[in-house]
Amino acid sequence: MNRYPLWKYVTIVVALLIATLYTLPNFFGEAPAVQVSSGKATIKVDLSMVSRVEQVLAQQGLAAEAIQFDGNSVKARFASTDLQIKARDAIDHALNTDPTNPGHVVALNLLPRTPAWLQSFGAAPMYLGLDLRGGVHFMLQVDMPGALVKRAEAMAGDVRSALREKNLRAIVRREGQALDIRLRDAESLAASSQLLQTQFNDWVFTESAAEGEFRLTARLKPEGARAIQEQALKQNINTLNNRINELGVAEPVIQQQGQDRIVVQLPGVQDTAKAKDILGRTATLEVRMVEAHGQPGARDYNPARLQEAEQGLVPPGTELIYSTRDGRKEPLLLSREVVFSGENLTGADASIDQQNSSSVVSVTLDGKGGAAMRAVTRDGIKRRMAVVLIEKGRPEVLTAPTIQSELSNRFQITGMNSPQEATDLALLMRAGSLAAPMEIIEERTIGPSLGAENIAKGFNSVIGGFIVIAIFMCVYYMLFGVFSSIALSVNLLLLVAVLSMLQATLTLPGIAAMALALGMAIDSNVLINERIREELRNGAAPQSAIAAGYDHAWDTILDSNITTLIAGVALLAFGTGPVRGFAVVHCIGILTSMFSAVFFSRGLVNLWYGRQKKLKSVSIGTVWKPAASPSQAD
């Protein structure tokens, strides 16, 4: 009765093999590495960077263990920190020819030393949380009402121009997140209502006419508001991504949390003041007028003045900036006065112009931006205006188109060479603006020494407890105790394997949960062993005692694990931060313990005792019988 069919043993062996495979990466440790990523929104790191880095390293005679490209950055792994630092300097020198204006971030990092054959299985070590590796954690609250107000502001401008086009006179005012539109008479009210309803699908318009006042109230539809909030969050995450690039962090985490929050984690960063400064910056996009340029055909064509400026005679109130569009370096003398900034930008999207099917970027501004735009373009036809992106306090001209007509809050930038260029420009323009203001509502910092200490402490707790439990089990339950201890270590193996597979973040509370899971997992084995002893005490034959012990204990094990799992799931559902880290490990630990403590340990027992037909006794420690019968020791 204590025999497993072959498939059960096969299942056990396969499970153990897979678990070992995925646990292995955790033992290889980390190797010093150099990570190259883009330092500017205008520069992209792609596959060609791998050969570039290889080339630089070959020139300097520095040997990298491995160079890989992961989609955003190139990482090179080295045997020693000495090599790492030399390589960093060499790569930095080669890539950033102008040290005052670096285009690439060359950062020191640690990479798992996982061998390639393991990586090919997708095996990777557990992902360590900030409390174990050190770094900064921010939680930012996005001001969603602010985003909606901003949208309403932009809408006010749209409504005004739409009504003006049809010669409908109206006073448009923003009240909170809604618009109040006042009209002269009932006819214009009806006409406007009709017009606006067909033009703006996202809004609801309600008419009210009382005491000689003809009003139209516009409100954003709930689904429209939701879309705006989603977009605002997305854009803010995007912008944060670009800004954090400036910090040169190896692996920043920027994630949405809930509906209106963003979590930013910067491993290894210690300078929180700088990080905060960069996160909190409001606008990094500016649109400014060109005072002098070298392109014939447009106004202010003035090579002489430009040349003077290039020689150092920059007139007051202006600034000389180079545009690097299409790879050409074009000097431009820009006014220091800002027409509008990223704050006024509500949208920038790549699209196709219907008339000549060329690629364009459609820009939308809020009311303020639209008014400013109208003011400068009215008298500025054929002048050029520059879109400037400021990164690391360094302005860079994205494009400097020529104004073709009077513009307001919606206009297009034409003359894109390809759809890709249009997409890039739209992305860069959006990158320079926050869709809604943000506020830091939580901040945590953990020094690297504290992180290493936490790992050691957590690890010692698990190992210390494990050893004592294993010794006790072996002494108390003899061979069955050995089986239980092996099952317990299998549980640990499975737990680590699953965590590595899921790439769940391991935190200190997570390690605590691991220790607790082991302490609780042994419960199942104690239940089984006690049951077997009891069956023996009641006079059952060894083989049937084992079978009955496992069978009877199973119900209890299932019950108790389900109740524990209920608590675990609740923690997972309602917990955030450290509690979540605890809950993930807790829940996985319960599930793996069911496999190891029952299925696996039974397998061991069956393998050992199952084939012995005339089994006289089992080694499960002293089974004491209350009657005077001799005790059955082994």
Added chain:
Amino acid sequence: MELFRIKKDIPFMRHALVLNAVSLITFLAAVFFLFSRGLNLSVEFTGGTVMEVAYEQPADLESVRKVVTQLGYADVPVQNFGTSRDVLMRLPVLQGQSSGQQSEAMMAALKAQNPAVSLRRTEFVGPQVGKELLADGLKALAFVIAGIMLYLAVRFEWKYAVSGIIANLHDIIIILGFFAFFQWEFSLAVLAAVLAVLGYSVNESVVIFDRIRETFRRQRKMDPVQVIDHAITSTISRTIITHGSTQIMVLSMLLFGGQTLHHFALALTIGILFGIYSSVFVAAAIAMWLGIKREDLVKTSGKKAGDPEDPHSGAVV
């Protein structure tokens, strides 16, 4: 080796009334301290200020801690931050003092002790986050209670569900009472420990209930009190050993886990100790008062009709 050599069923239920009275008093005391002293909530829940200061020489953490304690902050973590010259501390919100005033007072005190100190920055943890965490914690608690009661009611019967959950709430309140009485810091990790104890402690009650059900089926002559005594007696050895094993782990955390895990492990220790007690004397006793009967269970679970006394067992060694 066998630790427990129990000749016949221990009459646990004989003293149930006295012990329940003791439980009630402990419970009320815990509630009293919870209300009179309140929990010493950590910065995570209350919001607070984090300060970083820098010294010209490697900082003497002990003297900094002394200054911090003199200003009336208990349990404020003071640690090196980045380099040995930088010191980081988290100040909880004090009633009637803004975060700015707090850091000013702290700086003045630190300057008096060692003039070579400079303020690097002050940080803030928003109190709105704390309120949410507290609300989420309560939601989780409610979810666990409802979930476990439902499960016990389906798997056993409502009487077991009620007594099981009362026993566990009793444990939880006593843990909280300890934290209130000693003013230990109640952090998110402690909250996680408390909820884990809830699941763990029910586990214990489930084992005993399981035995009660089985004994009802097997021993048809026993009355309910005898059944309960028998069930507890036959599981007591397991109870002590498993809780002992879990406690070894927790003890290991208490010894090696450092400051961060200290209160977490402490909460678990109290939870485990009271978990044993409450499963035996609270859960089983309340089930007894509620009047559990053989008929309640034998009806509902029709499975396993086979005679547990297996006829295979011919050869007794």
